[in-house]
Amino acid sequence: MPRFLVALLFSCCLCLSGAAAFLQAKPRERSIRGISSRRRFSSVLAGQRQGTSLAPPQKVAIVGGGPAGLLLAHYILDKTDNSVAVSIFERGPDPRKDDSISGRQYSLGLNVRGRAAISGIEDLWKAVAKEGLESDNFLLHVFGRKFRLRSQKADVPPSLLIGRKALCKALATELVRKYGQRGGRLDLSFDSAPSSVDLGNGVLYLSKGKFAVADLIVGADGMNSIVREAIVEAVEKQEKKTEATGEEEPDTEQRVREAMRFSSKETGKVLSEFRRETSTLSGRWRVLHDNMPTSLDADAVHLLTGTLGQGREKEGKKKTPVSGGLFVIPARDGTCSVLVNWRESNPPVELLSSTPSEFCDIIETGFKAFGRPSEEAAKRVLSQRNQFAQVVYCSSMMAPQAVGTAVLIGDAAHATGGSQGQGANSAALDCMAFGELLDKFRAEGLHGSGKGLDFQRLASEFSARQTKEGHALLQLLQVESLPFPWSILFFFREAFRSVISKVPVLGKAVFGRDAALWGSSKQLKMSQSLVPYSEIAESYRFWIRRALERRGSQAPSGLKQTL
Ligand SMILES: Cc1cc2nc3c(=O)[nH]c(=O)nc-3n(C[C@H](O)[C@H](O)[C@H](O)COP(=O)(O)OP(=O)(O)OC[C@H]3O[C@@H](n4cnc5c(N)ncnc54)[C@H](O)[C@@H]3O)c2cc1C
Structure with missing residues (x-):
């Protein structure tokens, strides 16, 4: 038999016996074998990547296929060549196939920020815009009257009103159209959630003993991020180890020092530690999907205040009506999505335990401008669970180098709930910043043409750039809970500045060339400009301090240190 055939047969046997042993192993063992082979593999690759285009791709695993995870995948695949592959693991169903309506489908x-970030990928904004309705009109209904809080500006592109699921659907559809769902550079899985994350080895453990290895793990998994919690756990473990032995293992110590040296070059701050704080906001809501009431302008967002029926019976006291709100966002197909919201401390007991017909009566009575919803829509609301949002503060948007290579984006790093209307916009900006860094690395010859990316360095530069933006977003959120009389003073301050900015000569004298922008309210600066959040927060420093003083332990303690 020719010698090459013997060699071929021999190597086939080796492969088969290896594969058989791998498949027979118990799930845990199988995972561990996977890791060790990956390690051996990657050390061989390290050399290969420098010079050839045949090297297997570096892998990015994104946990969470919400707006942030899907947009980041677009950026990574768009800004790198075949040397990088992306896997997305999304716990929820495929938004392209799912037609259910739940409380998280608000x-x-x-705004212009989200638009700029999505437009960074060719044709993506066009695909997203098709699913939404463009409008900047915002009306407040209170005491039976209507006030226009915001209207369309001629020189600013309008906001796009879009369902969160519709946004994910458009992003996923475009991803699959460009890169295929599986087998190429993209692997997009739905109904798939890692059960745990091993940051040190870059492994995500999936169900049925499966696992995925990655050179970079991205936590895009929202306010309850498991990637963030894995970072916290790993850091705590490191700290315990240090306490127990009195000294760190030499290689860990060395790695921490390297991380500190690198980060101090970037920001002057030590990034080798990681802290996170979370708190639950007091608002609760359910989502009502129905036809847009004919009584409301179909091209505006409406905030209606009113009552949601009777509340809880308190000891010795009569039941009292519950104050609440309807936040109505129109859709392009003539329907609307309504957040029926109230405070956790005073739940609308009567409304939530009503029949669909009683539900409609309560809404019709409490919100005359809205009118009567359909019983079908009421039935869907009554079958939902109450939803709530969290505020998330992280001291950094990357894992300390000593525990692994991972970054956090979007709500996983800086959730603010829905009150400022910035969460998805800021998540999109995180993705754009990541894309810009990939461009920068390429321009500096740090990747492309078979050259491997230094993900640790990328993570570090990303965190140095975006962490302060996330912190600024949280600082600006604090202003909404200014104590009396600061809240009143703040209201008049904003109104006064707005008036001054509109007086031609005076406006320019006080605010400079950009009088319209700097004289506008905090909310407009955030939603109708691209000025970094950190710059906006700087101009509200005094008010943020007052708010933080009052909120004391309720506000993330790390925020005070960032001021
Ligand atoms: C009521 C309300 C109104 C809002 N209005 C606005 C607005 O007008 N403008 C705005 O910009 N923002 C708004 N936001 C905020 C915005 O929705 C979020 O900031 C945005 O969705 C964040 O995107 P994300 O991808 O980071 O997180 P998410 O949207 O939370 O997505 C995270 C994804 O990760 C998945 N996931 C979670 N855990 C796992 C796991 N272990 N494994 C796999 N997958 C997982 C989830 O299923 C989810 O799909 C609003 C929020 C709320 C609650």
Whole structure:
């Protein structure tokens, strides 16, 4: 038999016996074998990547296929060549096939920030815009009257009102159209959630003993991020180890020092530690999907205040009506998404335990401008669970180098709930910043043409750039809970500045060339400009301090240190 055939047969046997042993192993063992082979593999690759285009791709695993995870995948695949592959693991169903309506399927507004970030990928904004309705009109209904809080500006592109699910659907559809769902550079899985994350080895453990290895793990998994919690756990473990032995293992110590040296070059701050704080916001809501009431302008967002029926019976006291709100966001197909919201401390007991017909009566009585919803829509609301949002503060948007290579984006790193209308927009900006860094690395010859990316360095530069933006977003959120009399003073301050900015000569004298922008309210600066959040927060420093003083332990303690 020719010698090459013997060699071929021999190597086939080796492969088969290896594969058989791998498949027979118990799930845990199988995972561990996977890791060790990956390690051996990657050390061989390290050399290969420098010079050839045949090297297997570096892998990015994104946990969470919400707006942030899907947009980041677009950026990574768009800005790198075949040397990088992306896997997305999304716990929820495929938004392209799912037609259920749940409490997390609210609509949101993508302003100029979200628009700029999504437009960074060719044709993506066009695909997203098709799913939404463009409008900047915002009306407040209170005491039976209507006030226009915001209207369309001629020189600013309008916000896009779009369902969160519709946004994910458009992003996923475009991803699959460009890169295929599986087998190429993209692997997009739905109904798939890692059960745990091993940051040190870059492994995500999936169900049925499966696992995925990655050179970079991205936590895009929202306010309850498991990637973030894995970072916290790993850091705590490191700290315990240090306490127990009195000294760190030499290689860990060395790695921490390297991380500190690198980060101090970037920001002057030590990034080798990681802290996170979370708190639950007091608002609760359910989502009502129905036809847009004919009584409301179909091209505006409406905030209606009113009552949601009777509340809880308190000891010795009569039941009292519950104050609440309807936040109505129109959709392009003539329907609307309504957040029926109230405070956790005073739940609308009567409304939530009503029949669909009683539900409609309560809404019709409490919100005359809205009118009567359909019983079908009421039935869907009554079958939902109450939803709530969290505020998330992280001291950094990357894992310390000593524990692994991972970054956090979007709500996983800086959730603010829906009150400022910035969550999805800021998540999109995180993705754009990541894309810009990939461009920068390429321009500096740090990747492309078979050259491997230094993900640790990328993570570090990303965190140095975006962490302060996330912190600024949280600082600006604090202003909404200013104590009396600061809240009143703040209201008049904003109104006064707005008036001054509109007086031609005076406006320019006080605010400079950009009088319209700097004289506008905090909310408009955030939603109708691209000025970094950190710059906006700087101009509200005094008010943020007052708010933080009052909120004391309720506000993330790390925020005070960032001021
Ligand atoms: C009521 C409300 C109104 C809002 N309005 C606006 C608005 O007008 N404008 C705006 O910009 N923002 C708004 N926001 C905020 C915005 O929705 C979020 O900031 C945005 O969705 C964040 O995107 P994300 O991808 O980071 O997180 P998410 O949207 O939370 O997505 C995270 C994804 O990760 C998945 N996931 C979670 N855990 C796992 C796991 N272990 N494994 C796999 N997958 C997992 C989840 O299923 C989810 O799909 C609003 C929020 C709320 C609650």
